[in-house]
Amino acid sequence: MADLTGKTIIVTGAGSGIGKAAATLAAAAGATVIAADVKGAEETAKEIGGSAEGHVLDVTDSQGWKYLVDDVIARHGRIHGLANVAGIVSDVDALLTQTEEGWQRILDIDLKGAFLGMKSVAQHLIDNGGGKIVNVASTAGVIGMPNVVAYSAAKxxxxxxxxxxxxxxxxxxxxxxxxxxxxxxxxxLGDITDELLTAVKAATPTGEVAAAEDQANAIVFLLGPGSDRITGQVLPIDGGWTAQ
Ligand SMILES: NC(=O)c1ccc[n+]([C@@H]2O[C@H](COP(=O)([O-])OP(=O)(O)OC[C@H]3O[C@@H](n4cnc5c(N)ncnc54)[C@H](O)[C@@H]3O)[C@@H](O)[C@H]2O)c1
Structure with a gap:
């Protein structure tokens, strides 16, 4: 596992799913984790224990980002990394049914949220010799998938x-x-049916659906020293789906 000892890492979307798993694994790797989410971040931090902190943050709110980043720098001196994990999906947004409001909401959270996160920490990271940012996209940002026009655009x-x-x-x-x-x-995945899950597994070369921890492993690797010579890359963690 990557060694994040002495590193202060912000993880958004840390109240649930992949963000929660990434926050937990980063803490296990030695990081001081700043878990941020519109809901559930404090619970995640409590579950992790130790130096983990939970903060309410709406990733679409630039003032909220400024407050969080200034506060973390003031109390910890440094931020070393950021994982932009927060995101939403809509299950009915094919082109012909996608509303303009729905489009805007997905673009705001999934794309602008990551933009604001990067913009909020980048100068601090650069001033301190660098740092790691990991953004979470989706296979929907790599290949065409049904019913996700706004999500595909955002990712x-x-x-x-x-x-x-x-x-x-x-x-x-x-x-x-x-x-x-x-x-x-x-x-x-909401209330995805067993039939749909079975179909997804059948269409996946490895025959499995990933767990949040599978994604978290890669996030923590990319936050750690193993990615010192890696930048601008996209790592699909999809059981070979996009390799087909
Ligand atoms: N689960 C999947 O199948 C899948 C596939 C591809 C990509 N992803 C991406 O992985 C990321 C994490 O998703 P997940 O599967 O863990 O889902 P999840 O619903 O379990 O977690 C998403 C988290 O984002 C938070 N969030 C939503 N809007 C927010 C906002 N405005 N500000 C701050 N936090 C906000 C939610 O509160 C939630 O805790 C997302 O970016 C998602 O698009 C997930």
Whole structure:
């Protein structure tokens, strides 16, 4: 496992699913974890224990980001990494049925949220010789998938934006990488039926659906020293789905 001893790491979406698993694993790797979410972050921090902190943050709120980042720097001196995990999906947004409001909400949380997170910490990381940012996209940002027009746009945007930021600031020591999860067993799947899960497994080369911990492992690796020479890359964790 990556060694994050002495590192202060912000994880958004830490109230549930992949963000919660990433916060838990980062803490186990030695990090002081700042768990942030609109809901559930304090509970996650309590479950982790030790130096973990829970904070209420709406990732679409630039003032909220400024408050959190200034507060963490004031109390801990340094931020070393950020995992932008918070996100939402809508299950009925094919082009012909997608509302403009729904489009905007998904773009705000899934794309602008990651933009604001990166913008809020990047100068501090650069001023301190660099740091690690991990953004969470989706296979829907890599290949075409049904019923997710806004989500696909947002996650494709996360990938393109991350590559751009990665090369712009590579010489400063900043590293920006992306994971692209396939179907992963979290609350995001809602009340997915057994039939649909079986169909997903059948369509996945490994025959399995990922767990939140599978995604968290990759996030923690990319937050750690193992990614010192990796930037602007997209790692699909999808049981080979996008390799087909
Ligand atoms: N589960 C999957 O199958 C899957 C597949 C591909 C990508 N992803 C991505 O993984 C990430 C995590 O999803 P998950 O599966 O853990 O889902 P989840 O629903 O379990 O967790 C998402 C978390 O994001 C938080 N969140 C939502 N809006 C927020 C906001 N405005 N500000 C702060 N926090 C907010 C929620 O409160 C929740 O705790 C998302 O970006 C999602 O798009 C998930």
């Amino acid at each position: 494709g945007g996360v990938i393109a934006m991350s590559r751009q930021v990665a090369i712009e600031y590579a010489a400063t020591g900043l590293r920006v990488n992306v994971i692209a999860p396939g179907v992963t067993q979290t609350n995001m």
